[in-house]
Amino acid sequence: MDKKTLLEVKDLSVYFNLREGVLKAVDGVSFNVDKNSTVGIVGESGSGKSVTAQAFMRILPDTAEIKTGEINYYKDPDNPIKIHALPDKSPILSNIRGKEISMIFQEPMSAFSPLHTIGHQMIECLMLHTPMTKQEARERSIEMLAKVGISNPDKRVDQYSFELSGGMRQRAMIAIALSTNPSIVIADEPTTSLDVTIQAQILKLMKDMQQEFNMSIIFITHNLGVIAQMADTIQIMYLGKIMESGTAEEIFYEPRHPYTINLLKAIPKIGSNTGGKLEAIPGQIPGPFDIQKGCKFCTRCPSAIKGLCDQRSPEIKKYSETHSVFCWKCLEQEK
Amino acid sequence: MEDNILVVKNLSKEFPIYKGFLRRSNMSVKAVNNVSFEIRRGETLGLVGESGSGKTTLGRLVLRAMEPTAGEIVYNFADEKSVDILKLKKKQLYKIRSKIQMVFQDPYSSLNPRMTVRDIIAETLVANKTMSRSEIDNRVREIADLCKLNLEHLRRFPHAFSGGQRQRIGIARALAVNPEFVVCDESVSALDVSVQAEIINLFKELQVIKDITYLFIAHDLSIVEHISDRIIVMYLGQIVEEADKKTLFENPMHPYTEALMSAIPEPDPLRKMAPIFLEGEIPNPINPPTGCYFHPRCHYATERCKKEMPCRRCFGNHKVACHRAEELHLKQYIKY
Ligand SMILES: Nc1ncnc2c1ncn2[C@@H]1O[C@H](COP(=O)(O)OP(=O)(O)OP(=O)(O)O)[C@@H](O)[C@H]1O
Numbered sequence: 001m002d003k004k005t006l007l008e009v010k011d012l013s014v015y016f017n018l019r020e021g022v023l024k025a026v027d028g029v030s031f032n033v034d035k036n037s038t039v040g041i042v043g044e045s046g047s048g049k050s051v052t053a054q055a056f057m058r059i060l061p062d063t064a065e066i067k068t069g070e071i072n073y074y075k076d077p078d079n080p081i082k083i084h085a086l087p088d089k090s091p092i093l094s095n096i097r098g099k100e101i102s103m104i105f106q107e108p109m110s111a112f113s114p115l116h117t118i119g120h121q122m123i124e125c126l127m128l129h130t131p132m133t134k135q136e137a138r139e140r141s142i143e144m145l146a147k148v149g150i151s152n153p154d155k156r157v158d159q160y161s162f163e164l165s166g167g168m169r170q171r172a173m174i175a176i177a178l179s180t181n182p183s184i185v186i187a188d189e190p191t192t193s194l195d196v197t198i199q200a201q202i203l204k205l206m207k208d209m210q211q212e213f214n215m216s217i218i219f220i221t222h223n224l225g226v227i228a229q230m231a232d233t234i235q236i237m238y239l240g241k242i243m244e245s246g247t248a249e250e251i252f253y254e255p256r257h258p259y260t261i262n263l264l265k266a267i268p269k270i271g272s273n274t275g276g277k278l279e280a281i282p283g284q285i286p287g288p289f290d291i292q293k294g295c296k297f298c299t300r301c302p303s304a305i306k307g308l309c310d311q312r313s314p315e316i317k318k319y320s321e322t323h324s325v326f327c328w329k330c331l332e333q334e335k
Numbered sequence: 336m337e338d339n340i341l342v343v344k345n346l347s348k349e350f351p352i353y354k355g356f357l358r359r360s361n362m363s364v365k366a367v368n369n370v371s372f373e374i375r376r377g378e379t380l381g382l383v384g385e386s387g388s389g390k391t392t393l394g395r396l397v398l399r400a401m402e403p404t405a406g407e408i409v410y411n412f413a414d415e416k417s418v419d420i421l422k423l424k425k426k427q428l429y430k431i432r433s434k435i436q437m438v439f440q441d442p443y444s445s446l447n448p449r450m451t452v453r454d455i456i457a458e459t460l461v462a463n464k465t466m467s468r469s470e471i472d473n474r475v476r477e478i479a480d481l482c483k484l485n486l487e488h489l490r491r492f493p494h495a496f497s498g499g500q501r502q503r504i505g506i507a508r509a510l511a512v513n514p515e516f517v518v519c520d521e522s523v524s525a526l527d528v529s530v531q532a533e534i535i536n537l538f539k540e541l542q543v544i545k546d547i548t549y550l551f552i553a554h555d556l557s558i559v560e561h562i563s564d565r566i567i568v569m570y571l572g573q574i575v576e577e578a579d580k581k582t583l584f585e586n587p588m589h590p591y592t593e594a595l596m597s598a599i600p601e602p603d604p605l606r607k608m609a610p611i612f613l614e615g616e617i618p619n620p621i622n623p624p625t626g627c628y629f630h631p632r633c634h635y636a637t638e639r640c641k642k643e644m645p646c647r648r649c650f651g652n653h654k655v656a657c658h659r660a661e662e663l664h665l666k667q668y669i670k671y
Pocket residue numbers: 016018023025043044045046047048049050051052061063222288
């Protein structure tokens with residue numbers, strides 16, 4: 001294993017066992033998260049981004065199971081923790097959830113209890129996962145609130161989350177997530193409900209905090225603009241599978257997979273296409289139970305090869321150490 | 336024919352805030368505060384501004400889906416003289432309702448789940464009682480076709496459709512009555528990227544075919560830039576800047592517009608944004624700041640800004656409400 005790697009995801013599949021049948025929410029996903037870097041996961045609604053993140057923390061709903069694959073956490077490079085295999089009640093698992101990996105959600109309201117002050121929740125979390133005393137934990141909480149740019153942190157610490165504006169609440173959630181000094185922060189659409197000006201501030205804050213705390217970020221979004229600004233490497237997901245992965249520059253400047261190429265053409269770019277038509281992707285995203293053989297994008301792909309793409313799952317094609325795609329057309333072109 | 340399909344003058348809307356156990360109202364939110372603007376026939380006017388700045392309220396007011404506190408809203412329809420819709424009685428208003436329509440943000444909640452798609456699209460036509468059943472059927476088929484819905488879709492119920500399809504049903508419903516003016520309030524915001532492009536294209540196509548004027552409200556500036564001819568920027572219930580889109584992006588003149596543009600996340604990893612940070616919080620609309628409403632967050636504020644509210648001034652077709660508009664030379668976002 002590469003010394004830089006902090007989290008290794010190998011062939012991860014998460015299935016939901018539902019009345020309607022088996023829903024393959026995540027279907028054979030592999031990638032690495034390097035130390036101190038940001039991995040972006042981009043995909044449209046239902047592509048499996050949140051379920052992937054839930055698997056890392058083992059907070060999947062009861063109806064879901066990790067069907068295949070490994071999630072290895074290399075806190076100690078020689079002695080990885082196999083997150084996928086930990087028993088539900090394992091103390092190692094609760095340490096991972098509370099301290100090693102933390103999460104920032106889209107809706108900060110749901111992360112806070114309306115019954116307790118922000119400070120109360122931060123102090124409780126710190127005392128559970130660190131040897132701090134109550135007084136130390138309170139001081140640390142105030143310090144963290146100040147770090148994320150909340151004014152009058154010594155007053156805010158005793159306020160309830162509903163007394164804060166959306167942007168402030170998101171900052172407070174980041175403060176909680178970072179207070180235990182985690183190695184990995186998973187941010188699931190952390191700015192989707194915010195105004196652009198506030199979004200820009202939160203994104204900057206996350207980058208500053210990454211520098212200061214030396215952490216890795218897994219950044220989940222459907223917004224290609226936000227991911228271009230944040231990610232070092234990007235995974236493009238569609239219906240539970242990774243279509244293409246590469247560095248941000250590879251994805252935006254040399255996209256190879258027909259889905260990525262189409263997606264980038266579908267977004268309006270300021271100043272480029274004034275008055276013209278956008279290139280929409282034909283058709284719609286199939287429902288989760290419309291199981292099809294072969295490539296998941298084949299119902300909408302303009303380059304689909306009949307008899308191949310609709311029959312067999314595409315194999316990997318590597319363009320560089322960091323850049324790979326799963327696509328028959330890309331493999332064919334090689335020959 | 337008048338060039339302007341809509342002329343809005345000094346429009347305001349205050350919502351009373353009820354407090355205390357007597358529930359007497361002594362405070363109010365000025366959601367829309369003395370706003371004036373025109374919309375030219377056939378254009379798309381984009382409306383941007385942060386959450387709570389009054390965009391939805393303004394959109395509803397111009398359709399008289401909500402009664403304003405003060406102001407004038409005059410339409411110049413293609414076949415008539417001007418109508419001040421605030422002076423109309425209920426019955427008269429009903430008559431012109433079909434000329435002004437709205438497409439909502441949420442395609443899920445805005446469609447009645449118990450009605451077939453055909454009945455949803457036909458609803459206003461039936462209520463108008465001016466067309467026979469076969470005329471209505473023809474119209475529904477024509478509009479469904481334009482909105483790329485199959486005839487077979489018309490018999491189904493909305494739950495059987497994806498987000499993009501439901502939004503097309505919502506558009507078909509609004510356009511079935513042949514409106515001249517349509518307010519689109521965040522009409523593509525909830526859609527996935529790959530579907531969003533198709534709906535934006537559909538709005539544009541229909542505009543040409545049906546000769547429609549749009550007021551297009553959205554918080555995504557890239558989408559607004561793509562679809563609009565002109566753009567107005569709102570802040571705390573007021574219009575702070577108005578210009579054609581190229582002028583606005585090449586030469587923003589209001590500090591809030593500059594900040595807004597600097598925060599656009601470009602889909603380009605080599606063009607990292609350099610956002611201008613606005614200090615402080617979005618002010619409370621119940622108790623707005625003195626002077627220029629933007630002054631507590633503005634990097635360019637002076638003493639005068641704290642005391643004196645700036646008037647809107649015209650620089651050709653570019654209108655700005657800032658004391659320092661001509662001296663600031665704000666950052667250009669893009670050169671066309
Ligand atoms: N608790 C659940 N029960 C049943 N199915 C679920 C559950 N959670 C997610 N799914 C399904 O798993 C698939 C992946 O969902 P997921 O929430 O990971 O998507 P996502 O990429 O995060 O989408 P979004 O952008 O909408 O958040 C979807 O088909 C979804 O319907």
